[in-house]
Amino acid sequence: MIRLEALSRHFDGHAAVEDVSLEISGGTLQVLIGPSGCGKSTLLRLINRLIAPTTGRVLLDGVDTATLAPEALRRRIGYVIQGTGLFPHLTVAENIAVVPRLLGWPKAARRQRVEALMELVRLEPALATRYPAALSGGQQQRVGIARALAADPALLLMDEPFSALDPVTRRQLQAALLDIQQRVRKTIVFVTHDMEEAVRLGDRIALMQDGRLVQNGPPDALLRHPVNAFAAAFVGEERALMRLARHSVADFMRTEPPFPLAAPAVSANLPARQALSRLLDGQPVLLVTGPSGEAVGQIALQDFAQE
Amino acid sequence: MRPLLRTLLLWPVLWLALSQTAAWQWLLAPLAAPGQTVLFDRTSLAALALAHVEIVGLALGAVLLVALPLGIWATRAAGQPFLGAVRSLGTLSQTIPPVAVLFLALPIFGFGRQAVMLALFVYGLMPSMQGVLTGLSTVSPAVREAARGMGLEGFDLFRQVEWPLALPALLAGVRTSAVLLTATATLAPMVGVESLGTPILAGLAVDNTAQVAEGTVAVALLAMLTSATLRSLEHILTPWSRQTA
Incomplete structure (x- = not known):
């Protein structure tokens, strides 16, 4: 669906992005991650041509984006940035409708x-007539996501959209994004520097260093x-714990009876980390229950x- | 709309108040020395106020005619190298005392309106210029980036994003200019042009406190109403700048 071919971008002789080739198939949530200055945001802007590549091409559904008018291209691509970039002088509804109006x-x-869209991102209809300044940070970024999805683009670019939010709100929005993605299935390119966020959200993760793709x-x-x-240092010593972010209790439980029916019960859908935390708190064993409360493991x- | 309507309705009220010669006579009589005429009697106060408003309006128009295009140009990519120069020009123009401009203009324009216009234009330029520049150059980079990312460029970007976001600072600058000009237009009679400054200068010449007060109070009322009107205009043009979390 998107193909980056040998993409490079140099600023005054310094390479911000160097020879990056990457293929992202439709409906994938592709994370770009790396330390500050690794070129991940530049790479994102090369996709919607806010920055033009020095060499290389971007193909969108097989079409070289250099052959399209940049404004027309950008109206077909959703764009969400850190700190939202909502228009303070437009109401929530007007902000969301910007691209449809342009079209x-x-x-x-x-x-x-x-x-x-307000329903999709779970914003109260009453907020439609409010201005962004009257919204919480989390609500503002929900508007930012709704605005990016307004013209139903096949591709969504997100540049550290949740970095400025507090940890609780960030986790809520990550969950909201996964939920939205499940319903609308967009191709999403998501830039972050937070490994945990990358593991939680990404179908695939591309790690960058000094403008190059590492893995x-x-x-x-x-x-x-x-x-x-x-790559090992960036992923960090906690990588085993991070893997848990993508798993639920069902992925680790033992299903052979007999079950410890007297032990505290947890749902099979519970994130594995939460179960681990309760076990580390001193609980020797937990009973795992299914959707209707029956013991399953x-x-x-x-x-x-194990594994 | 309501607040603007309210302040607009105050203008005929001001006009009526300035026309109540008997009331002014009664109010200011205690300030006049025995034998002095209490009120300036060559032209009515209402007529002087009208002349005053006309001078201020024309000068403010000239200020906007220069400040807006110059400020917009200096904040575009093409004019960016001159942004500093334009900013300094605005500041410099306000350091020149209007009285000095009036007398420097005399040999060129002679007595009359043109000299007044020049002095008021020079003196009133800075706040508006500053307002335009501040408004347009402080649009948040995130907002600009988001706008460009959604396919807004050039005139669309200016009209839909930069201009509306510049309005609060811009209008505040225009309001300051207007108030400044209202006060400064009292100097007009120095070069033979009637304004609310006429009774003030006439009163000063013959030590008539009542006439000085007559002009001063009228100018103060006019300045306050001008400011209030422009403020309510800001209010309705930028509803978003008031609502916060």
């Missing part, structure tokens, strides 16, 4: 779209088999050590 949608269609693959591959010392500390 000349009739008023009724715009209003319908705004309503549908690209599913989170588990990056966590288990970092290709070099830099058990989990103890040693179950995390």
Whole structure:
């Protein structure tokens, strides 16, 4: 769906992005991660041509983006940035409708779209007429996501969208994004410097260093088999714990009876980290229950050590 | 709309108040020395106020005619190298005392309106210029980036994002200019042009406190109403700048 071919961008002789080739298939949430200045944000801006490449091409559904008018290209690509960049002088509804208005949608269609999107990102309809300044940071970024999705683009670019939020709100928005992605299935390129966020959200994670692509693959591959010392150091000593972010209790439980029916019960959907935390708190074993509360397994500390 | 309507309605009220000669006579009589005429009697106060407003309006128009295009140009990519120069020009123009401009203009324009216009224009330029520059150059980079990322460029970007976001600072600058000009236009009679300064200068010449007060109070009322009107204009043009969390 998107193909970056030998993409480079130099600023005054310094390479911000150097020879990056990457293929992102449709419906994938591709994370770009790396330390500050590694070129991940520049790479993102090369995709919607806010920055033009020095060499190389970007192909969108097989079409070289250099052959398209940049404004028209950007209206087809959703863009969400850190600190939202919402227009303070427009109401929530007007902010969301910016691109549809640019594309000349009739008023009724715009209003319908705004309503549908506010529902999708779980914003109260009453907020439609408020200005961004009256919203919390989390609500503002929900508007930012709704605005990016307004014209139903196939591709969504997100540049550290949750970095400025407090940890609780950040986790809520990460969950909201996963939930939205499950419903609308966009191709998303998501820039972050937070490994935990990358593992939690990414279908694939591309690690960058000094403008170059170091490693690209599913989170588990990056966590288990970092290709070099830099990748191992970036992933960090907690990589085993991070893998848990993508797993639920069901992935680790033992299903052979008998079950410890007297032990505290947890849902099979509970994030594995939370179960681990309760076990580390001194609970020797937990009973795992299914959707209707029936016992389906058990989990103890040693179950995390397997695999 | 409401606040603007309210302040606009105050203008005929001010006009009526300035026309109440008997009331002014009664109010200011205690300030006049025995034998002095209490009120300036060659032209009515209302007529002087009208002349005053006209001078200020024309000068403010000239200020905007220069400040807006110059400020917009200096904040575009093409004019960016001159941004500093334009900023200094605005500041410099306000350091020249209007009285000095009036007398420097005399040999060129002679007595009359042109000299007044020049002095007021020079003196009133800075706040508006500063307002335009501040407004346009402080649009948040994140907002600009988001706008460009959504496919807004050039005139669209200016009209839909930069201009509306510049309005609060811009209008505040214009309001300061307007108030400054209202006060400074009292110097007009020095070069033979009637304004609310006429009774003030006439009163000063013959030591008539009542007439000085007559002009001063009228100018003060006019300045306050001008300021209030422009403030309510800001209020309705930038509803978003008031609502906060």
